[in-house]
Amino acid sequence: MRIVFLVQGEGKGHLTQAISLGQILTEAGHEVVGALVGKSPDRTIPSFFEREIGAPVFLHDAPNIIYNKKGRGINLPKTIMTHLGSLPHYLKSLHGIHKTIESLTPDLIVNFYEIYGGLYNVLFRSGIPMVCIAHQYLLQNPTFTFPPKSSIDRKFINFNTQATSWLCKRKLSLSFRPMPVQDPKKHLVVPPLLRREVRLLEPHQGDYLLVYMTHHSLSKHIIDWHQKHPEVKLVCFWDNRHEGETVQYGRNLVFHQINAEKYLHLLAGCKALVTTAGFESVCEAMYLGKPVMMVPVPKHFEQQCNALDGVISGAGISAKSFDLSIVLDYLPRHQDQSARFRSWYMQGDNMFLNAIEDFGHGTVSHNRPMPENKSSKVYHR
The missing domain is CATH 3.40.50.2000 (Glycogen Phosphorylase B;)
Structure with a gap:
């Protein structure tokens, strides 16, 4: 097809x-x-x-x-x-x-x-x-x-x-x-x-919280919290086209432009993910057994629904603000759902x-095991 x-x-x-x-x-x-x-x-x-x-x-x-x-x-x-x-x-x-x-x-x-x-x-x-x-x-x-x-x-x-x-x-x-x-x-x-690259990752326990936000304007909340807790290591991703590839705020706070490979590498090693309740990011964390704190964007009803559904599914907790103290307090009682999610x-x-x-002419048998990692062909405009 x-x-x-x-x-x-x-x-x-x-x-x-x-x-x-x-x-x-x-x-x-x-x-x-x-x-x-x-x-x-x-x-x-x-x-x-x-x-x-x-x-x-x-x-x-x-x-x-x-x-x-x-x-x-x-x-x-x-x-x-x-x-x-x-x-x-x-x-x-x-x-x-x-x-x-x-x-x-x-x-x-x-x-x-x-x-x-x-x-x-x-x-x-x-x-x-x-x-x-x-x-x-x-x-x-x-x-x-x-x-x-x-x-x-x-x-x-x-x-x-x-x-x-x-x-x-x-x-x-x-x-x-x-x-x-x-x-x-x-x-x-x-x-x-999920990206096939997620399946190749080996999860491990690092010393930092990973933060992913859907809009760079939300970074103000992260910076404000960090100023009160400078000892907590934070690695963040945003889409701020007015900044460079990497922006360092002191020793323990860094913002990266969205980069798929870098993000997944850091996700595999974080203590927990803090995200604005986007579905995809929560799923990647669940696959890797990483606890999630979901912070819906204010007045964003779809993300409110995602956060509630994520909590019901065992992904982690929901919060109304980027008070990262909440996720640090939650970590000891998180129950890993990765086995059930992977199944x-x-x-x-x-x-x-x-x-x-059903809507084409496919004749392929679909009862075979999934291939481990095949790169798709790349075309240029």
Whole structure:
């Protein structure tokens, strides 16, 4: 099968999921012929994506979340008004996506939570089947546990989630753990998509906390805490394009630009991960048996849901602020869930192939053991 990826470019989660699925599909004899990725002025697509996706990459302008300054979370009114004013520009991007897909002649489109996916199906009716993959589709599962008093937020996020998947053939909900489904022909719960490099890591106990944040404005909280506890070693990752590759704040606090290889190496050796409740980062930590403190971005309902679900799944604890004293107090009572999580994760390759090949002409047997590490082919634009 010839397959095109549509990928939301905000954060690293959807990007690494696309890389992982691309490896699975390539090893099964399919071809990813293009990856169409949404970008925005305040975001840069990490270099590792183009290096590892194994297909030509096509960038297009897409809506993104706008944050308040000084780490005060999402600015929802500004996000909505900014993107309403940019609708003509986004419509132009959608037409560009259509032309690119036509030129690539795929048998299937796989959408990683890109908002243009549903709009593309509705407006262009190309007849190309689409499978949608994201953790956010799990929030449409009737058995999912939501934060209390969240009915309005639930309706808002589920409308956005539904819009990404209008007229799709099947949704695949990435989940920390197995969950029941009502209609497996339309909606499946599947294991996370993790980079194969994670499986090659040897976890060990280091002397530092690892911090990953989805937006550099949140770094103020980390710096403030560190000034009160300078003896605790902190290694942080951010996406601050106004700073250099590495920024050192005193002896025990350093910020790195997002770098996939460096991040995974440091994750394997940390005492615990502190993260802004992104699904992918929590999954990688669970695979390696690392405790997690999840700090949802203020006013970011999806991350509030991720944090609650992560706690239920045994990943660690949730907190409302970057008070790292909380995770240090938690560490002695953490129970390692890596064996159970790995058992669920290892079912993934077969589940993804079977779900996707329903809409193509795949003839591969999926009962073989997964290969240890094969590098995908790399193409350049």
